[in-house]
Amino acid sequence: MPKIALEDVTKSFGSKKVLRGITMKIPAGKSVVVIGGSGTGKSVLLKCILGLLKPDSGSIKIDGVEVTTLHPWQRESMMRKFGMLFQGGALFDSLPVWENVAFGLVQGKRTSRRKAQPIAYDALAKVGLSEDVGLLSPAELSGGMQKRVALARAIASQPEIIFFDEPTTGLDPITADVINDLIVESVHNLGATALSITHDMASARKIADIIAMIYDGKIVWQGPASDIDHSGNEYVDQFIHGRAQGPIKLEVKRS
Amino acid sequence: MLGLASVGRFALVFSAIVGKLSKFFVQSVLSCLVPPYFLGQLGRQLWRIGYNSLPVVGLTALFTGSALALQIYIGGSRFNAEGIVANIVAIGITRELGPVLAGLMVAGRVSAAIAAEIGTMRVTEQIDALVTLSTSPFKYLVAPRLLAATICLPLLVGIADTIGILGGYLVGTRSLGFNSAVYLKNTMDFIEMGDVTSGLIKAAVFGFIIALMGCYHGYHSAGGAQGVGRATTNAVVSASVLILASNYFLTSIFFGE
Numbered sequence: 001m002p003k004i005a006l007e008d009v010t011k012s013f014g015s016k017k018v019l020r021g022i023t024m025k026i027p028a029g030k031s032v033v034v035i036g037g038s039g040t041g042k043s044v045l046l047k048c049i050l051g052l053l054k055p056d057s058g059s060i061k062i063d064g065v066e067v068t069t070l071h072p073w074q075r076e077s078m079m080r081k082f083g084m085l086f087q088g089g090a091l092f093d094s095l096p097v098w099e100n101v102a103f104g105l106v107q108g109k110r111t112s113r114r115k116a117q118p119i120a121y122d123a124l125a126k127v128g129l130s131e132d133v134g135l136l137s138p139a140e141l142s143g144g145m146q147k148r149v150a151l152a153r154a155i156a157s158q159p160e161i162i163f164f165d166e167p168t169t170g171l172d173p174i175t176a177d178v179i180n181d182l183i184v185e186s187v188h189n190l191g192a193t194a195l196s197i198t199h200d201m202a203s204a205r206k207i208a209d210i211i212a213m214i215y216d217g218k219i220v221w222q223g224p225a226s227d228i229d230h231s232g233n234e235y236v237d238q239f240i241h242g243r244a245q246g247p248i249k250l251e252v253k254r255s
Numbered sequence: 256m257l258g259l260a261s262v263g264r265f266a267l268v269f270s271a272i273v274g275k276l277s278k279f280f281v282q283s284v285l286s287c288l289v290p291p292y293f294l295g296q297l298g299r300q301l302w303r304i305g306y307n308s309l310p311v312v313g314l315t316a317l318f319t320g321s322a323l324a325l326q327i328y329i330g331g332s333r334f335n336a337e338g339i340v341a342n343i344v345a346i347g348i349t350r351e352l353g354p355v356l357a358g359l360m361v362a363g364r365v366s367a368a369i370a371a372e373i374g375t376m377r378v379t380e381q382i383d384a385l386v387t388l389s390t391s392p393f394k395y396l397v398a399p400r401l402l403a404a405t406i407c408l409p410l411l412v413g414i415a416d417t418i419g420i421l422g423g424y425l426v427g428t429r430s431l432g433f434n435s436a437v438y439l440k441n442t443m444d445f446i447e448m449g450d451v452t453s454g455l456i457k458a459a460v461f462g463f464i465i466a467l468m469g470c471y472h473g474y475h476s477a478g479g480a481q482g483v484g485r486a487t488t489n490a491v492v493s494a495s496v497l498i499l500a501s502n503y504f505l506t507s508i509f510f511g512e
Contacts, residue, residue: 047383050383050386050387051386052383052386072391076389076390076391077389079386079387079388079389080389082387083387084384084387086380086383086384087380088379088380090379090380090381090383090384091381091384092376092381092384093381103388103390104388104389104390107293107388107389107390107395108388108389108390109389110291153388157388163387
């Protein structure tokens with residue numbers, strides 16, 4: 001049984017159809033990366049699985065349980081399986097770094113702050129941050145450090161499933177590679193199932209077991225990461241080589 | 256036909272807003288009643304909404320009470336009724352001006368702050384992050400603010416009533432020549448328990464409205480910094496209008512024939 005299974009998922013905003021029937025299976029313990037250009041529906045796909053958006057039709061199952069029809073309190077307990085690294089970090093700026101990392105344990109799992117604090121510092125150490133960072137405010141950290149703290153928060157509660165939303169966007173190549181290494185290491189150590197969305201091919205090659213490409217709200221190719229360079233799919237070829245010419249057309253308004 | 260179409264469009268938009276607000280209201284009230292309760296958050300909001308609003312509410316009440324005493328003295332002198340200053344200041348402050356002005360001042364300060372904070376959390380995905388960390392945004396963000404504002408406003412209005420009457424007393428005894436003991440006796444003899452409690456009940460309703468509007472507009476803000484700015488303005492305007500409208504209905508209920 002796949003860890004996450006999507007069947008013909010659609011989602012529109014007004015007249016704009018963002019997802020046009022996504023079907024994919026994410027096996028347990030594997031790292032799946034969805035690649036695709038901006039505005040192709042990657043983030044909407046992630047938000048539909050997390051329940052932050054309700055799909056218009058289709059089925060989303062996690063461990064065989066249909067999640068599109070869950071009541072809010074059932075969803076709250078389902079979310080305990082998840083960790084999520086947001087594109088902008090989404091750290092709580094009213095809390096110091098260690099409380100951000102411990103948040104899921106203290107508020108979500110009702111662990112005492114005394115027990116959660118060493119776990120938070122341990123998670124910070126795993127992403128290469130020292131103890132003194134724990135007392136800083138998120139606003140005092142660089143972009144790369146914020147991503148690391150967000151990663152520490154995502155893994156602190158030892159989730160079964162981790163989502164990464166554009167984990168390397170806005171980072172310099174070296175910091176991006178450090179984050180990629182940390183993602184691979186964290187997912188491997190936890191034995192978690194990972195779903196990432198990115199348009200950074202270096203990141204996708206590094207963290208993926210399986211790559212799927214989304215275009216115009218549909219999965220146009222899916223296969224092992226090692227096959228990406230000889231996929232035989234013209235959309236994938238154009239995307240990974242970053243060519244302006246090809247079947248993917250950008251709407252450019254000319255005056 | 257065009258006119259009918261715009262009436263229909265307006266009706267649809269209005270119904271959608273009422274539906275969205277009603278759903279938010281029900282979810283908010285349920286989140287106040289159903290555990291888990293975030294007591295730390297509640298304490299923080301009591302401090303922010305209650306204690307930090309004391310200076311603005313106190314100063315508003317002081318100057319309103321003082322101006323009211325002057326106006327009643329000037330108006331009363333037209334038909335030789337200057338002696339009623341203490342009585343009218345007491346009833347005016349406790350029944351109307353204390354709760355309404357405190358409500359409007361707190362709406363400006365607190366509703367805007369709540370909308371800006373929650374709105375920023377919305378556009379920076381912090382609210383989505385709460386959900387992924389198995390924490391209900393309604394229980395963590397909305398319920399503590401609603402409870403804190405509903406608890407704090409009656410306390411603030413109690414203080415505003417006292418300071419407002421004190422303002423009238425200071426003007427009455429220092430500028431208008433009233434005897435201090437007589438002024439106080441007139442105030443205490445005239446004022447009834449119902450005058451004070453009606454104001455405090457109004458204050459609790461206003462507190463709920465202030466927090467609800469701040470949370471609602473912040474929670475549904477979209478479109479970056481501009482969206483947060485719009486949410487803040489809408490929160491203050493809608494809270495102020497609802498305070499004035501509900502004040503009329505509450506006054507009719509408490510004092511209507």
